[in-house]
Amino acid sequence: MSERIIGRVAALEKCPTTIDSFCFWTDQNTILNPFDVVVVEHLNESKTYGVVEEISHITDSDSFLAQFISNDFGKLDVSVNTDRIGMNYVSARVVGNTKNIYIPVQNGRSVSLGSKEDIQTALGLDEIKNPVVCGYLEMYSGLGEDEVDLPVYVNSDFLIGPEGAHLNISGISGLATKTSYAMFLLNALQQKTMADDSKKSVAYIFMNVKGRDLLSIDESNDNLGDADREMYARMGLDFLPFRNVRYFYPYGERGTVKSYVRPDVLERQMQSKQAKKFKFTFNEDNESLDLLFSNIEDPNQTIESIINYIISKQSPFDRVDSWQSMLAEVQNMGTKGIDKGNKEISVMSWRKFKRIVRKSVETEKMFNDDVDAGKGEVRLENEIKKLKADDVYVVDIAKQDENMQAFVFGSVMQAVTKLKLGEFDEDMTPEQRELVPDRIVIFVDELNKYAAADAPKSSPILRLLLDIAERGRSLGIVLFSAEQFKSAIHKRVTGNCSTHAYGRTNSIEVTDKSYSFVPGTYKNMMTRLKQGHYIIQNPVFHSLLKIRFPMPLYKQDKGDN
Amino acid sequence: MGNVIARLEQATGKKCFDTFRRSLDRERASIVEYDDISRQFMSAQGETLKYGEPRDVSGIAKIWQSREPAFKLFLDGSRRTYKIADIPIQTQVFPIIAGQVGVGVCKRENRRLSVCEFELHTVMVLPDKLDTEGKNEKQHRGFLSDLAQKLNESQSRFQLNSVLLYPTKAEDNFEDKGIARVQEYMIEQEKNMVQTLVNKNLLNDRSWLIKDGSLEYNRIANKDDPFVFNRIRANYKRVVGVSKSFNPELAKLSSNRSAAGMIARLKPFERTPASLYATERVEGKFAVWYVRLREHRKSRGPFDGIVKVEKILVTAHEEEYGLDSSEVDNISAWLVNERNPVCYGKDDRWANHLYPVYLTETFIKSKYRGTMHFINLF
Numbered sequence: 001m002s003e004r005i006i007g008r009v010a011a012l013e014k015c016p017t018t019i020d021s022f023c024f025w026t027d028q029n030t031i032l033n034p035f036d037v038v039v040v041e042h043l044n045e046s047k048t049y050g051v052v053e054e055i056s057h058i059t060d061s062d063s064f065l066a067q068f069i070s071n072d073f074g075k076l077d078v079s080v081n082t083d084r085i086g087m088n089y090v091s092a093r094v095v096g097n098t099k100n101i102y103i104p105v106q107n108g109r110s111v112s113l114g115s116k117e118d119i120q121t122a123l124g125l126d127e128i129k130n131p132v133v134c135g136y137l138e139m140y141s142g143l144g145e146d147e148v149d150l151p152v153y154v155n156s157d158f159l160i161g162p163e164g165a166h167l168n169i170s171g172i173s174g175l176a177t178k179t180s181y182a183m184f185l186l187n188a189l190q191q192k193t194m195a196d197d198s199k200k201s202v203a204y205i206f207m208n209v210k211g212r213d214l215l216s217i218d219e220s221n222d223n224l225g226d227a228d229r230e231m232y233a234r235m236g237l238d239f240l241p242f243r244n245v246r247y248f249y250p251y252g253e254r255g256t257v258k259s260y261v262r263p264d265v266l267e268r269q270m271q272s273k274q275a276k277k278f279k280f281t282f283n284e285d286n287e288s289l290d291l292l293f294s295n296i297e298d299p300n301q302t303i304e305s306i307i308n309y310i311i312s313k314q315s316p317f318d319r320v321d322s323w324q325s326m327l328a329e330v331q332n333m334g335t336k337g338i339d340k341g342n343k344e345i346s347v348m349s350w351r352k353f354k355r356i357v358r359k360s361v362e363t364e365k366m367f368n369d370d371v372d373a374g375k376g377e378v379r380l381e382n383e384i385k386k387l388k389a390d391d392v393y394v395v396d397i398a399k400q401d402e403n404m405q406a407f408v409f410g411s412v413m414q415a416v417t418k419l420k421l422g423e424f425d426e427d428m429t430p431e432q433r434e435l436v437p438d439r440i441v442i443f444v445d446e447l448n449k450y451a452a453a454d455a456p457k458s459s460p461i462l463r464l465l466l467d468i469a470e471r472g473r474s475l476g477i478v479l480f481s482a483e484q485f486k487s488a489i490h491k492r493v494t495g496n497c498s499t500h501a502y503g504r505t506n507s508i509e510v511t512d513k514s515y516s517f518v519p520g521t522y523k524n525m526m527t528r529l530k531q532g533h534y535i536i537q538n539p540v541f542h543s544l545l546k547i548r549f550p551m552p553l554y555k556q557d558k559g560d561n
Numbered sequence: 562m563g564n565v566i567a568r569l570e571q572a573t574g575k576k577c578f579d580t581f582r583r584s585l586d587r588e589r590a591s592i593v594e595y596d597d598i599s600r601q602f603m604s605a606q607g608e609t610l611k612y613g614e615p616r617d618v619s620g621i622a623k624i625w626q627s628r629e630p631a632f633k634l635f636l637d638g639s640r641r642t643y644k645i646a647d648i649p650i651q652t653q654v655f656p657i658i659a660g661q662v663g664v665g666v667c668k669r670e671n672r673r674l675s676v677c678e679f680e681l682h683t684v685m686v687l688p689d690k691l692d693t694e695g696k697n698e699k700q701h702r703g704f705l706s707d708l709a710q711k712l713n714e715s716q717s718r719f720q721l722n723s724v725l726l727y728p729t730k731a732e733d734n735f736e737d738k739g740i741a742r743v744q745e746y747m748i749e750q751e752k753n754m755v756q757t758l759v760n761k762n763l764l765n766d767r768s769w770l771i772k773d774g775s776l777e778y779n780r781i782a783n784k785d786d787p788f789v790f791n792r793i794r795a796n797y798k799r800v801v802g803v804s805k806s807f808n809p810e811l812a813k814l815s816s817n818r819s820a821a822g823m824i825a826r827l828k829p830f831e832r833t834p835a836s837l838y839a840t841e842r843v844e845g846k847f848a849v850w851y852v853r854l855r856e857h858r859k860s861r862g863p864f865d866g867i868v869k870v871e872k873i874l875v876t877a878h879e880e881e882y883g884l885d886s887s888e889v890d891n892i893s894a895w896l897v898n899e900r901n902p903v904c905y906g907k908d909d910r911w912a913n914h915l916y917p918v919y920l921t922e923t924f925i926k927s928k929y930r931g932t933m934h935f936i937n938l939f
Contacts, residue, residue, distance in 0.1 A: 060904070061905075061906070063905070066903060066904075066906045069911075070903050071901065080902055081672065081899055082674060082902070082916050084902045084916070085674065
């Protein structure tokens, strides 16, 4: 525990201390880091807490010329007997006072490192209700015995509702380990909710969008190092992968699956009834047809008209009961001279519709009207209806093209929304209704594909996502999303996220307006963050926090596809 | 009128005039002249070897670069003077001068400077006519310490360290005399500081002291004075006085010709031969020489970049034969190695300043009370 004095407050005419900030000087050899907490003596024996934002080193030299002259007018091999006098001054942002005294801290007051308790109070970590661990904080690194490390907890009410909901993770590919962080957090959440029966029930749906990332999350990670194990132990987490996991693979050709999953893994999962192959049938899933057109501009809403035409079973679609017959009728509608009943939709529009829908429905074998439960085949919507507390569904869409990924993801969101809105209640028994989880967390990577800032306004997926972002907190649908660049995501989606995690990003990204609240030093730090390090923002924390997290507890299959 | 002046009026029975209180330092920047012309050269040769020409010490300086620098301590003293009131005595009116005297020593360890010793004194200077009963310095001392005690008892805002008297001859400018007395007090404190360093055994072969300015201390007639030359001479074995400014015309060669030309033509890292001299008002003998720290072409004038170096001759051998030439070379080389960094942009005298001395000076100045605050203490 450290309370070592490291400097004194300096209130200058040109740089006064304010309610929000203050500066203090330290010896030039005192190591401090951005995000470190410092404690200042204040009035009435209170303590004011500050978080280090910027550290500057100055000497008494007032010009570069003086430096040049000090080297014998520009010689490179000059050695000096006396180092130029220099010191560091540190800008800190006020994050709290123990007695709620917010007048500026006074000149000359001592500034010290904080104890563990000080740090917890300063950052708002001391009175976290419903705590879920969200990382590990290391403070005063490089200061030897003064170093402090402690687990950071977030109030789950602010993570998955009802106080606040949705998490957004941003960071560049490969280095930011977005999926790993989301999985770490979700694992902690599952461990907590499973250990605490009295709390709300939570279920999880993960979209696997890349390789085999999430296709073995129920298997233990044998490569977990000692340091990671120690970190997990200190955070109070068991070395357990996800439990109650079920995998859903898109149906492929001739009974196979369209997935990167390793055959042995699939076989094991199928044998243990953990894995299912999902299909979409025309009769039950035709309402999702619009999702096939998520990324297609439809300024005159002709596509929408066609979809409505089909869904409302207007002639000749009243006779259609399969994907094939639908395609045949669409083909028919696109043929000149046929009496189409509805003259408002032109032949050209039908043809355009046909081109798009045919490409998907004919090539993707998951559009299949024959669902044989005996062969492990299911409809996703039916399975989502069965979702209960602590269940983890992994829906694999990694091997599908962008349009199909959007279609499946959209279908999942649609089904979850219907479930939470009670639209399936008629088909369910009271017991089944009881089992519907209070909260359903949906995790999806590459959010930019579905909720891009420049996505067509008519995009049904965007509509669904906006609905979840804005109403999800009260409905009990929570979105954990990840993307490379937060600035590329629709503002209404990110704006509704209560928690943000920033991994390593690039310097162009941090110049975006959405990062304007982040101090300059932190922005630069964002471009240098190491793997496994994140900057977290949550309404409960008094400041942005730089945390780290251990390797995931589940087996990560990063092999070549 | 503050407590101090009121108490002074009470103690002396004289009613002071309310004067516009002000700092005297700017209006009288160079009131005290030290480099007087009555310097008497004992010999042109102030060192053991006779050199007719300047000597290049860059080679020696280079050798010393790889070793621990010998100069570890840096002493500077400064004072600030203020006029705080006027006091009538008989038909005349005399100024009352107050002063802040700061003397500090910084020490260098691992290339970083820190404070070693520091004294900040507050003094008050009164006309000597105020103590008409005191016939000699000893009697004055009794009067002054008694008065200082009374003035200190009258208030608790500051400690008056000393009350001093300035001489009042009709033709003198009394303010100048008052300031000169503060200056003398400062020099006494500097000597005191050297004594403290010696007592603490801080001055030795590996730890020399640079004193900012001249070592020419006025001759003290009173044999009882603690600073009488014979008592303090031994303290100065490891002390070098380095002056930034000097009057080159006062430097003489053996034939009483001016040495200014030789000094001005010094090349970087060269030193003049050391001279041995004494003056009327200063006791003891000195070796004096000049060292060029920087190239001439980058300076404003021919004497920029040159420092005057003084060393008191401590032993009888030195007094007779001068300072050992190798010691002169070494001291010159050490000074050459002190040339960087510079306080360019901060002090107009940067070319002649030694950075550690500059820092010591800056430190002392930072400790002074502000003018408005100080003059209202009285």
